[in-house]
Amino acid sequence: MFDWERVLKTITSLYGISGEELSVANWIQKEISPFVQKTYINTLGSLVAIKEGVGKIKGKLMISTHIDEIGFVVGAILDGGFLKVEPRGGVDPKILQAQECLVRSINGEMLPSVFSTVPPHLIKPEERNKVASYDTLILDTGLSEEDVKKRIRIGSPIVFKAPFISLLNNRFSSKTLDDRACATISIATIKELTKIYHEWDIYFVFSTQEEVGLKGAGTSAWEINPDVAIAMDVGFASQEGYVGLSLGEGPGLAVGPNFTPKIVKDIRDVAKNESIPLPIEPSARPGGTDAGAIQVSRGGVPTALISIPIKYMHTPIELLDLKDCKYTVRILTEYIKNLDTEYLEGLKWS
Amino acid sequence: MVLKELCNLYGVSGNEGEVRNFIRNEIKDYVDEIKVDCLGNLMVKKRGRNCSKQIMFLAHMDEVGLMVEKIEKNGTIKFQSVGGILPSIFPATNVKILGKETLSGVIGIQPIHLQKSVLSPIKMDSLYIDCGANSDTELNGKIEIGDYITFITKFSQLGDLWEGKAFDDRVGCSIMIDILKENITPEFDTWFVFATQEEVGLRGSITASYHIKPDFALVLEGTTACDIPLVERNRYTTQLGKGPAISIAHNGLVFGKKVFTFLKNIAEQKQIPFQVKEKISGGNDATRIAKAEKGTFVGSVSVPVRYIHSPTSVMHPEDYINTQKLAMGIFNNSQNFFNQ
Structure with missing residues (x-):
């Protein structure tokens, strides 16, 4: 079988x-x-x-x-080592907040990362109904700016990290x-x-x-x-x-x-x-x-x-x-x- | 340190049993008394040399999550938020429904190719959970309206930082467990409260304060950090890696100068890096404790947490260590608060 x-x-x-x-x-x-x-x-x-x-x-x-x-590539390395990304393939920016990703480093390591969110406590009323776009999302690798610049460059690829999940009726999500x-x-x-x-x-x-x-x-x-x-x-x-x-x-x-x-x-x-x-x-x-x-x-x-x-x-x-x-x-x-x-x-x- | 284990447990507000049992088991050999009240607060006592004053440390066990609101004919599940979560973080997220059976599910969204308007914001009423069912009848006996739903992110290393769900406020719980395990006899009787229902209106702390009637209390929290580009500097509140955040004020409470100075002095004496929480935003259990009975001296010390109230929050290991040091210093010196 x-x-x-x-x-x-x-x-x-x-x-x-x-x-x-x-x-x-x-x-x-x-x-x-x-x-x-x-x-x-x-x-x-x-x-x-x-x-x-x-x-x-x-x-x-x-x-x-x-x-x-599908995935993303690094578009820019910002202050603090945060990454701006560009999509490679059609990815809806509205799904990205709080998603986990992997950034492929220059040496081929897969570095964990998460997309940023602004917490409800601090969000401005006018931001609540704003639709996420690639201009309002950044990716956080948890690494220092110095480290990021050593290991990641503009163009470094990024893919989703997601669990493989078994659902009802022999259905699977991944x-x-x-x-x-x-x-x-x-x-x-x-x-x-x-x-x-x-x-x-x-x-x-x-x-x-x-x-x-x-x-x-x-x-x-x-x-x-x-x-x-x-x-x-x-x-x-x-x-x-x-x-x-x-x-x-x-x-x-x-x-x-x-x-x-x-x-x-x-x-x-x-x-x-x-x-x-x-x-x-x-x-x-x-x-x-x-x-x-x-x-x-x-x-x-x-x-x-x-x-x-x-x-x-x-x-x-x-x-x-x-x-x-x-x-x-x-x-x-x-x-x-x-x-x-x-x-x-x-x-x-x- | 049991932060990892704590964060991987499921304990949405009102459903903290799994967390409570874990903590109880961790600390039972280090305490003189264990009480659980009707709201589910776990309250444990470390007997002091002197019982004339009662000190209270408090951290909340609950985390934000979801609840089943309606099961649709087509087998999808509508949900409510438990605690403050922005709708925009929900799409394409993995969850578990904790019913009679535990079902895995995903929060659905239309593929970008099929959306009529890609520029419409995410609204709660368009969101649903898909656990693979074709109809509501397939879910009979498995889950029902009112079942809790949890995020499932596992604690992990994120570069130099830690990533996980529920740092708010398992980080406070973890530090209190660290202190208890040191097994030190304090000067005054000291209670450690692992509270419930913080995220739905600071509720466990109301009854905990009633039971313990503390003379001095400290809330250990995970608090907002928004130290990222694209957010203006004046909205930062706290920053990762700069040590525990001591609060001067938050929504609903101004911390007394006496308390703030006491906490700050301990940090300075012990050369622990700390930051003052910059923005008055959010509130925590300290509000409840301060106004309990005739009024109580209370302080708040927090670990900065980025992306709080999402399935993927992020914190700095050094902030954990320094907050733990400061909390330990407060535990060992709480008697000095009354000598000021």
Whole structure:
């Protein structure tokens, strides 16, 4: 049995702000090496793992999940050693007061820090309803100014520090489920594939720099040149004030210009045949997922996107339901079983 | 020092039992008498050589937190603050609901991508706790309205400083425990009160003063520090690393000059760095003690705490040591207060 909790807990705790994902890539590489034929890290740092199929004429399926995380960088070192920060990726400043973070020092140490708050005793009436912005927040490392200047510089990366928490109904809350939850689904799928017969070669890509413009997935797709690609990312789950996918009721299958109709239909059919819930996620505009970059790689790649619903995206309390992850492993595995020479032929455009 | 253990315990105002039991167990071998009153105050006595005067040290056990106000049909939980907490610190915070079962939960907020207006301030009525339930019925028998909810931050090192929840006022409790463990017989009978309900209106100290009727009392607190850039210098109140803060006045009380001078003289004689609390803001149990019965001499000595009343407050280890020294000096010399 795949130990979801162990893998999710570990993988979400690893440091990997966009552009510095190596420790995540290394950890995954160790975790999956026994189950695949080849792994390597490519130019932009994405980890590629090849699970070879047994067909004579083999197609290539690329499954892409990103391993970078949102965070901040140091914008300025203020008097007393306090830090001003700038976001790297879309982080709402309203959630930041009293949050714990880790600042990566020049030497690679992860220094604990907290975002400032002004206590209710001292806040001015006119400040009470003021909305927090990056101009009104500072980060406190508890170090002297001298020490800060030795260990931290402008541009030093900062990520959330948050506990991995088990909730009711096999739901979990943590930082960085976006998109390490999907990376975990890829790891689980790799282990599942060792139990089945499949013809195609499956390229699992753990891509970098998604949050800053889909860099790792685009370059990996160019290099691999897949026949079909499936990207996996987190999608918005229904919560107070928003109706979207529902936690525990299946991953979403995106429909829209960014997603190739044949692949979408085939994945949908697989889910139908296996009675796995797979609601459609309308996506009218090409979105900000790896699928966007992969579809236009080289002369074009037939591409689909599976979305794992989470609540509270881009916060330290992202929340998912394990059922959706398990459904996704089954969908991928069943889809991969269908991939043969005939399927490859069927992709040709005339 | 048991500050770490104390801060990791859950003791929102009115629910101080876990803290009280821990403290009772820590100090039971060092005291001559233990009393708990109907408000839950833990009052312990160190018998002096002379019982003609009663000295009282007081620190409060309770901390700010939350309470379940309503369980919605969709399984989310509305809450009230217990004590003064700004709504803006709540979003994306981890909590525990202490019901029949202890449930972990997170305080939800809409993702920035979906907010209609990112510039609306955080309001209490838009906040809720999500513990993974799909409906209110799933929570039946687990939690109910009125259950306490606590922050869960663990005590940790933050650079040269300490970070944790509830420094206000477990730091005072911890220092009183340190003094008791020295096991010194004082000149006068000396009571140590671990009080309840400070954060909801300074309530435990009302009945504690009635029980003990002190001739001289000292409140040991964790107080506001706002010594950060972006806050004007004239709003600082206290600063980390500059020693215990001795109060001249706070909301609701002007400390007598006699008390202030007595405390200051001890700090100076023992060469303990100290600061005078600069701004009249906030109030503490001293207010209650001062006006108890015919009036009581009371002083207030505090450890500066940054980001107080949030899950991630910050204090300086040296301030702990120096406040402990000053409190010890006061304990050993309280008889001199009456000779001034």
